[in-house]
Amino acid sequence: MTTLSGVSRKTQRNLLDPSTWHLRTRLVLVAMALLVAICGAVGIVSYASMDAVFNRQLDKQLEQASNRAIEFGRPPSSFPSGRPDPLEARGQGAGTLSARIDGAIVRGGGLIDAAGNRAPLSAQDEQVLLALPLDNRPVDRSLSNGDYRLVAVKTPYGDVIVTGLPLADKQTSEASLVWTMVFVSVGGLVLIGLAGTVIIRRTMRPLEQLSEVATKVSRLPLDAGEVALAVRVPPSASHPGTEVGSVGYALNQMLNNVARALEARQESETKVRQFVADASHELRTPLTAIRGYTEMLRMTESFTDDGWKSLARVQSQSERMTTLVEDLLLLARLDEGQPLKVGDVDLTQLVIETVSDEKVMAPDHVWQLRLPEEPITVRGDGTQLHQVLANLLSNARKHTDPGTTVVTGVMLSADGSAVVTVTDNGPGIPADFQGRIFSRFARADAARSGSEGTSGLGLSIVESIVGAHGGSVEVTSKPGRTEFALRLPLVSSERV
Template identity: 50%
Template sequence: MSKTTPVGSSTASAPAPKSASRRQLPEWLKFSQWSLRSKMVMATLALLTAICFIVGLVCFASMSVVLNGRLKETLLNTSRQVTTYVASGNTNPATYPGVGYGTLIAQVKGGVLLTQPTLVSNVVGSKNVEASDISTIASVEPTDGQVDKHLSFGDYRFIAVPLSDGTTVITGIPTDDVNDPLATLISTIILVSASGLLAMGLVGTVIIRRAMAPLNQLSAVATRVSQLPLNEGEVTLAERVPSSAANHNTEVGAVGLALNRMLDNVAQALQARQRSETKVRQFVADASHELRTPLTAIRGYTEMLRMTEDLSPSGEKSLSRVESQSKRMGAMVEDLLTLARLDEGKPLELADTEMTQLVLETVNDMKVAIGDHRWQLDLPSDPFIIKADAGAIRQVLLNLLSNAAKHTDAGTVVVTSLRNVENNMLRLSVRDSGPGIAPEFQADIFDRFSRADVARSGHDGTTGLGLSIVHAIVQAHGGKITLKSEPGHTEFMVDLPRGIAPTPQG
C-alpha cells in the first residue's frame, strides 16, 4: 500500500538562511571601520584613479581616431596606385612607385587567384606570402570596404577594388603604424598613472597625517580626561588642548578651542562642587562633635533613671525606646566622625598586622553577638601579615559581617576567608547564602547614605554609612573592594597590598 505524505511534511532539509551563507568580511575590509585618515587617502586615490582613467581613455580614443584616419588614407592611396598599374598591365609589384614596405598585393577573378599574393620588401623588392595566409587574403570582398585581418606575420588592413574585366585587386598594408603607437601610449599612461598614484598616496598620507595631528591631540586629551576620577574627592582638571590645536583659524582648531572652554567650565563646576562638599563635610563633622556630648548625657540619664526610679511598664518601655534610639544615633555620629577623619586624610596607624588572628577573633565576636547565623571560616594555616591599621581593618570586617547579618535571615551561612591573589595582594572576602542584592542597587552600594531598605526604624534599620566606611578605609590602605551578588550568593572581596606600606588617601 502506498503511503501519502501530507502537504508541508517534506523531509528535505530547509535551505540555510541567506545571512548564514554569506561570508562575513574581515574588519579591515569594511569601509565603515577605516580611520578617517585612511578614508581620505583612499578617496583621493580613487578620484585620481578615475581622472587618470578618463584622461587616458580620451587620449587613447583621440590617438586611435587620428592614426586610423591616417591609415585609411594611406590604404586608399596605395590601393589607387596599385589598381592603376595593374590595369595598365604591369604585374611586378616591386616596380610600382609609391608602394610602401610591407604592402600586400593579390589579384582574384571568379574566386580564383590570378597571381600569387606578394609582399613588397624594402630589401629585395618583393617576396611570396605563405600558403596559410592565402585563403584569408582571398576572402576579402569589394563589399567589405576596409577590413582588418590577422596573418601569420602580423595584422593587416585590406581593401578590394574590382576592375572592368572582372578582376579584383586586393591591397593590404600593415596596421603597425596604428597598433604600435597605441600600445606605447597605453603603456605610458599606465606607467605614469601608477607612478602618480604611488606618489600621491605617499605625499597625501603625509599631508593628511599632519593635517589630522590636531585631531589626535584632541582625542588624547579627551581620553586622559575620561580616565580621571571625577566622581569624588578633590579633582584638579589641568588637561587642555595645546594652543597649536586650539585656534579659530581651522575647523579642527575651533573644535579644540571649544573643548578647552568646556574643560574650563567643567573644572569650575568641579571646584564649586568640591567647595560645597567640603562645607557640608565640615558641617557634618562639627555637628557630630557637638552631638556626641548630649547623646552621651541622654544615655547616662536613661541609665540613672532605670536604676533610681520605679517605672511603670509603659515608662520602662518608653525609656528603653529612648535608650535604643540614642545608641543608634550615637552609632551614626561615630560613623560620621570616622568618615570625617578619613576625608581629612589623617595618617593611618600602620603596623604589621596578622590577618588570620584578626579575622578569627572578629568572627568569634560575631558568633557571640549574633548567634542565629552560621558563621564559618576558610583560613590558611600560615599567618598572613600585612602593613595595615589593625583597628581600621577590624572595623571593615565588622561592618561586612554586620551587613551580612542584618540583610539575611536566621540560619544563613556566612563564610569569611583569606587568600593570596595576583599582584602581591591579600584578599579578605565575606560571602553569604542570602537572597542577594538587587542589581540596580549594586552600583551605588558604597555611596554614603545608600540604603537598600527604605524604612528607618526597627532593629534592622541602617544608617547607610557602613559600606561607605569600608570603602574609604580600603582605599586609604591602597586597596580595593568589589561586590559579586546573585540570589543565593553575595560576596564582598577586599584586596589589600601585602608587605607594602600604603599611602593614605584623602
C-alpha cells in the same frame, strides 16, 4: 585556535568595512580613486585619439599604395591576361601586400619583405583576401605575417586589386603610448599617495589633538574628590576662524565650564564634609551627657514598668545615635585623607577574633571559617580593618534569617594580594541595588530579611577604609549566595 580564528575573522570584517577606517585613510583612498578614474579617462581618450590619427595616416598611405597598384596593373587592350603584377609598382615600401583577384582566384599575390624581396602568400592568407568586402573601405585582418590593414578595390577591368599595409608600427606606437601612460599613472599614484598621506596627516593633526584631549578628559576621575582639569586643546588647534579650530575652541570653552563646575562641586562637598565633621564632633558631647544621665537615673531613681521601658528606649536610641555620629565622623576623617596608623596586621587572627565576637552576638547563625595554613600579614590600620570585618559580618547577620550560614575566608590571590571574603546563603541582594550598595545611607530593607535597623553607612565605611588602604571591595549576589570580597595589598605604602 578557535579564539584566534574568530579574532582574525573579526579583524578581516573590520578591514572590509570602510566605516571603521581612519578618516585620513579614506581621504587618501578617495584621492587615489579619483586620480585612477582621471588617468583612466585620459588614457582612453588619448588612446582613441592616437588610434584615430594612426588610422587616418595609415589609410592615406594605403590609398596611395592602392592607387599605384591599380595604375601599374592596367592591362594592354590586346592581352588582358598578361597584365603586370601590381606588387611590381614603383614606390611600394617594405611590408606592402598586393594581390589581384580574378573571380575566385588570387593571382600574383605577395608582399615585400624587409630586404625588398617578394614573399608569397599562404593559402590561408588567400582565403582571408577572398573574404574581403568590396566597398573600398579599409579593414584590419590577421595574416600569417601579422596584422594588416587591407582594402579591396574593384577595377574597371573586372578584377579586384587588394592592397595592404602592416599594422606593426601602429601597434608598437600604441603599446608604447599605453605603457608610458601606465608608468606615468602608477608613478603619479605613488606620489599622490605619499604626498597626500603627509598633507592629510598634517591637516588632520588638529583633529587628532582634539581626540587626545577628549580621551585624556574621559580617563580623569571626575566623579569625586578634587579634580584638576588642566587639559586643554593647544592654541594651534583652537582658532575660531577654521572649522577644526572652531571645534577646538568650543571644546576648550566646554572644559572651562566643566572645570568651574567641578571647582564649585568640590567647594560644596568640602563645606558639607566640614559641616558633618563639626556637627558630629559637637553632637558627641550632648549624647555622652544623655547616656550618662540615663545611667544615673537607672541607678538612683525608681520608675514604673512603663518608666523603665521608656528609660531603656532612651538609652538604646542614644547609643544608636552615638554610633551614627561616630560613623559620620569617621567618614569625614577618611574624606579628609587623615593618615592611617599603619602597622603589621595578621588578617588570619583578625578574622578569627571578629567572627568569634559575632558568634556570641548571633548564636542562631552558622559561622564558618576558611583559613590558610600560614598566617597572612598586611600593612594597615588594625582598628579600622577590624571595623571593616565587623561591618561586613554585622551586615550579614542583620539582613539574613536565623540559621543562615556565613563563611569568612582568607586567601592569597594570583596577583599577590590578600583576599578576605564574607559569604552567606541568604536571600541575596536585588540586582538594581547592587550598583549603589556602597553609597552612603543606601538601604534596601526589603531585599533581605532582618529586624534590626541600619543607618546605611556601614558598607560606605567599608569601601572608604579599604580604599584608604589601597585596596578594593566588590560584591556578587544572587538568591542563595552573597559574597563580599576585600582585596588588600600585602605591602601598602604608608600615608603621611
